[in-house]
Amino acid sequence: MWFAERDENGNIIARYEDGDTYENLYTQLGMNTEQFASWTAKQGIELSLDPSGSTFNITDFVLKQNDFSTDNANMNCFSSSLYGTGATSEEMEVKYGFNFTESSQSTFGYEKTNSPQIGSMITWLDNSETTQHSAIYIIRGQDGTEYYVGRPGQNSNVTIQTSNYTSQVYPNFQKTFLVYPFNKPKF
Amino acid sequence: MKAMIIIFCFLTLNLFAQNQNRESHIISEEIKLQANVRTKIFLYNRDSTETFILFDNIITKPEKLVFIFQPNYYEERNKYKDAIVLPFPLLKSDLYYIKFVTKDTSYVKKFLFMQ
Numbered sequence: 543m544w545f546a547e548r549d550e551n552g553n554i555i556a557r558y559e560d561g562d563t564y565e566n567l568y569t570q571l572g573m574n575t576e577q578f579a580s581w582t583a584k585q586g587i588e589l590s591l592d593p594s595g596s597t598f599n600i601t602d603f604v605l606k607q608n609d610f611s612t613d614n615a616n617m618n619c620f621s622s623s624l625y626g627t628g629a630t631s632e633e634m635e636v637k638y639g640f641n642f643t644e645s646s647q648s649t650f651g652y653e654k655t656n657s658p659q660i661g662s663m664i665t666w667l668d669n670s671e672t673t674q675h676s677a678i679y680i681i682r683g684q685d686g687t688e689y690y691v692g693r694p695g696q697n698s699n700v701t702i703q704t705s706n707y708t709s710q711v712y713p714n715f716q717k718t719f720l721v722y723p724f725n726k727p728k729f
Numbered sequence: 730m731k732a733m734i735i736i737f738c739f740l741t742l743n744l745f746a747q748n749q750n751r752e753s754h755i756i757s758e759e760i761k762l763q764a765n766v767r768t769k770i771f772l773y774n775r776d777s778t779e780t781f782i783l784f785d786n787i788i789t790k791p792e793k794l795v796f797i798f799q800p801n802y803y804e805e806r807n808k809y810k811d812a813i814v815l816p817f818p819l820l821k822s823d824l825y826y827i828k829f830v831t832k833d834t835s836y837v838k839k840f841l842f843m844q
Contacts, residue, residue, distance in 0.1 A: 620843060630824075635840040637757055638798055638820075646822040646844050729775075729824045729841065 544570075546600075546680040546689035548702050554604045554691060558596045559684055564589065570681045571603050571660060603660050604680050604691060606722070609633075610700045614693070622692040622700055623663045623676040624650065624729075627721070631728040642673040650729070652720040663722070664690060666708065666715040675712055677703055679719070756805075757817040758796040758827065762788055771828040772818065781818050783827075788813075820844075 544556045544567050556567055568578035582589055587598070601608055606628030611617050616635045620642070625633035629650050642665055647654070658664055658679040666675040677690035680702070688705035762768055770784040784794065793812040797805045802816040820842045828837045 620841075624841065630841065637840050637842050638844065642843055649822040650841075650843075 544681055545683045545687070546691075546702055548691065548700070552608050552610070552700070553599050553601045554680060554702075556598045556600045556681060558593050560594075561684060562593060564593050566684075567593075567598065567681075571600060600660075600680070604678060605661065614697050614699055616697070617693055618696045618698075619676045619693050623678055626678045626692065627652075627661065627663045628724075629722045629726075629729055642676070643671070647720060650722075651726040652722055655719045655721055658688070658717075658719045659721070661721075663720040665718045665720065666712040667718065668712075668715055671716075674715065675708065677708070756795060757798050758794075759812075760794040760796075760829070762792050762794050762813075763831065764789055764791045766831050769828075769830040771830070772825060773828075774820075774823045774825050779818075779820065779823070779825075783817070784815070 544562050545559055547555050547557055549555055564578065565575075568574070571578070573581065579589070582598075585599075605626045607625060609632075610622055610625060611633040617633060618636060620636040621630075621633050624630045624636065629652070644654075652663065655662060660679060660681065662679050664677055664679050665673045668674050677692035680689040680691055682688050686705075690703045690705075690708070691700065692703065693700055694703055694707075760770070765787060767787045768784060769782070772781040772783050773779060783796065793809075795809045795812045795814045796817040797814060798817045799819040802814075806814040822842060822844045825840055825842055826837050827840070829835065
């Protein structure tokens with residue numbers, strides 16, 4: 543069901559895979575048929591019966607903000623996740639940060655959800671409940687691959703990551719799903 | 730043999746990725762101090778309920794100043810032989826400002842501290 547990539551302008555693009563349908567996409571974006579038709583019409587996209595070869599810019603569904611720091615020094619997965627989900631007004635350095643506990647999540651204003659939804663922050667916790675990684679959830683592909691966006695590590699650029707990658711690097715880690723509410727002020 | 734190579738690569742990748750994140754969180758701040766200039770460094774949170782004077786001194790030769798987070802301070806401080814090493818306060822999760830002040834300059838740097 544569609545896969546995600548990032549274009550040269552940093553936009554998140556959903557690209558058609560063989561066998562995909564529009565429904566596969568708009569349900570993941572949280573829309574129904576009418577909302578999807580209205581959304582595509584507003585963007586001047588004419589939908590054909592066959593979605594083959596289609597691409598959609600879904601950045602606004604995934605990221606609250608997309609001007610990540612161009613200087614990646616001292617930036618990491620948390621800086622990009624907190625900024626991309628709208629918790630901070632600019633991407634800023636996050637220090638320490640290996641125990642993004644419920645208390646920390648609450649300080650920063652995050653709320654837990656049971657399953658990943660587009661634009662939610664995912665954290666990977668090891669056996670000692672230490673948060674080793676975070677990223678922002680995009681969509682799930684036909685083969686079950688999940689796509690995330692964020693910085694994969696310290697001083698790295700914002701990229702798309704897949705669940706194939708994270709399950710190798712963070713095997714058997716517990717995942718938590720967090721959302722930053724719209725009405726919360728930014729840090 | 731192939732399987733061993735794959736396992737080795739996987740473990741290396743795993744450790745590398747985890748260390749990439751870990752390393753950066755040990756040194757909290759690394760600052761170059763000017764000689765014969767009084768330097769003050771303040772730390773405070775959003776609502777100033779947490780405030781610290783981290784440094785207020787004049788040194789006679791240019792030196793590097795390194796702050797290390799409290800839990801890592803004793804194990805890490807000897808790694809920086811050529812620097813003044815001080816412990817960084819154990820903070821609660823919040824947005825913090827570090828303000829650097831000398832006679833001629835003053836600037837503020839923001840960061841988020843996550844416990």
